[in-house]
Amino acid sequence: MANILLTGASRGIGAAARVALEQAGHSVIGQSTAGGDSLIAADFANPRAADALWAKALELAAATGERRIDVLVNNAGVFEAADIADGDGFAATWARSHAINLQSAADLCRHAVLHFQENGGGKGRGGRIINVASRAGHRGDSPQHWHYAAAKAGMLAMTKTIARGYAGQNILAFAITPGFTMTGMAEEYLASRGGDKLLADIPLGRVASPQEVAEMIRWLASDAPASMTGATLDINGASYVR
Template sequence: MTHLTALVTGSSRGIGAAIAQSLRARGVQVIGHATRAVDPSTIAADLTDPTAPSSIWDQALERSGGRIDLLVNNAGLFQANPIALSDIEWLDNWEDTLRINLTAAAELSRLAVKHWLEGERGGRVVHIASRAAYRGDSPDHWHYAAAKAGMIGLHKTIARHYASKGIMSYAICPGFTDTAMADDYLASRGGPGLLADIPLGRVAQPEEIATMATFCALDAPESMTGAVLDANGASFVR
């Protein structure tokens, strides 16, 4: 098997950390990203900075010796944005969430696609979206749902237009997952009572999402490009 290198954003905890660990277990060189560096293999960058995606990409290319085979767009921001906030607060929260959850992913995807078009072989991008892309979210999370819906549109467009060039795109839509990012939200929506909406009776574990992401990155057939995989315990079925 050809040695592969992956760039995984938001890899310091939760789903991103589980994906990085899973890929490494398969022999993939993983270059991680986090807002703050947690180890020498992690690139530190704040995705609210418009220059961050290009800086992350350039550093990753340098560390990998000039070749990145896999991109996992996992970094995300999930914070409440009540409509009762002041206009400027609401807009600031909206723009921060879209920049981190959608715009940065789009910029990195663009750089990856250009890189693969210039190379001798293609590559794969895996987007960690959300069931909110299809189902919507709470009244305080318009911005999150909109960003994840945009990510699905981005994913489908990449799949449709670059498959013939060997560039494959896959997306995963988790529901509630047992991560630090979701803790406050779970508490605000009733905690254990929220499980009544999940037929499986529990939230997903990060390792489950990592298994799916690793499959998409390494094992999924090319004919699956453009697919969206759900992982929400049947709380939303399409």
């Protein structure tokens, strides 16, 4: 059994991942913006919110008999449009997107790497980091979502850097890049962009389900071989292939 810190655990991919991980026997410490349902409240739009979350997660991990987190899953994200004609709004949306989609993940990765080093680094126990990025990090996104694509591309580069820098200490890092997934955010986007046209761009003919992405998270958290560290796993119905 592993102690797993999972952000964005209240809905969509995060909620499905929480179920999959708990059914696999893991202890999940979840985060959401509002909290509730045994989730830690943390608003990543606020500076240093990730630091407070990490400290609280360690306290909860101690309740399992070991003050240790074994796996970090950065899944929290926000998908909001920015109009390039609105200078103030454009800047504000970029700042919010960066804070939630990238900076909070970076802060938690920093804590995780230091924690893994302090608790069995070297060739010992180490730990795993799973960053849920996006297909947008590879191919870009709509003209209203430069910031989202940029943040997710940053998450991919961060994952590769962590993998290359700390593999020798058994600290592993993986990324997942979903295309459209049937969550609240995707449903709103599909409706606003004309669902039929977007689905026509997916050879599989449908978007992914949260449970499909959750299964990838579960596998990476426990079963993926160490030699896969640094890998990015696509799940987009062949709408973007590399």
